[in-house]
């Protein structure tokens with residue numbers, strides 16, 4: 205989502221005459237767009253600012269704005285700690301950046317904007333064309349969260365759930381496709397909680413997917429990040445019927461133990477999660493799942509951890525993320541006692557070795573078979589192109605022909621822990637039914 209936000213911030217400041225510079229030491233204005241989800245995010249920001257100070261020691265100081273969730277969480281405290289900062293702007297206030305820049309330019313005083321103005325933000329953004337022209341683009345449709353998992357800061361930094369209007373999302377999707385995008389990933393902290401009511405109807409994520417499926421030039425649709433509780437019947441039907449909806453779903457589970465899920469306030473148990481997986485598999489044979497795992501959540505025993513391993517074995521997740529639990533300030537879980545860190549580390553190593561092994565076996569299955577790849581860009585200074593297959597696997601291919609934007613069958617002949625490598629086995633663009 206920060207990538208989407210950064211692009212939209214650029215669209216806003218372009219209207220003031222700013223352009224993005226490839227040479228950061230020439231910048232007149234720095235915008236550090238931050239994420240707060242990982243541990244030490246705040247420290248990283250101060251570290252980056254220290255680096256900037258050094259870089260500009262003998263030059264005119266650039267204007268410095270800190271935006272995103274660290275700005276929201278730290279707010280005024282940032283000015284107390286770092287005098288180099290000129291503005292602190294929360295993720296629901298970034299539409300005001302042009303105004304903030306003008307004020308700072310004029311009066312040189314510090315500005316803090318961390319209100320939850322999400323409606324005003326999208327009202328402003330809807331008036332400005334999205335200029336992103338990547339082959340694969342992000343499109344925010346929903347923000348915020350009402351679920352309050354006990355370990356998570358998102359409900360406090362992004363605010364309550366908000367869904368953008370159906371028509372505005374469709375308009376922006378069409379802009380992206382006109383700009384050249386062939387793949388759109390719909391974004392939201394709880395993307396499948398998307399719900400937009402107009403006079404006559406209530407529209408859900410599945411309605412958006414069905415509508416996007418009709419855009420001829422759009423070839424692929426994805427969405428992230430979803431919550432198991434919001435995987436509804438209509439969404440499962442979209443997986444069954446929409447050919448352009450890709451057959452891989454990131455469905456965070458965090459733990460395989462119902463006891464820990466309850467402690468996390470995830471509001472579902474593990475049987476429910478298994479049921480969702482089964483329904484999706486039935487609707488879309490061959491669908492694969494990735495997930496997030498928090499290891500060593502307060503109260504996690506060896507038995508709880510073993511249930512997570514059992515889940516991984518059964519679902520055969522691919523390309524998943526796993527972390528040792530770290531307390532986020534202000535969350536209910538931060539008041540609980542941590543699991544012994546040595547034990548938590550041992551568990552993480554064990555779990556990651558299993559996920560790695562699964563990934564290795566999974567990637568091996570691709571060898572000597574064709575896989576359909578959408579090429580996104582040429583690698584710098586090389587006759588190589590980067591793309592992704594339907595399952596989001598990175599694929600690299602050597603070619604002297606321009607491949608960007610094409611969908612080709614690639615014969616996979618090698619792989620490493622992150623990517624597949626292959627050669628073109630068909631030169632024809634694939635046609636998709638609209």
Ligand code: SF4
Pocket residue numbers: 349350351352353356357358359393394431
């Ligand atoms: S559902 Fe996701 S975003 Fe919402 S509180 Fe839980 S982990 Fe955070």
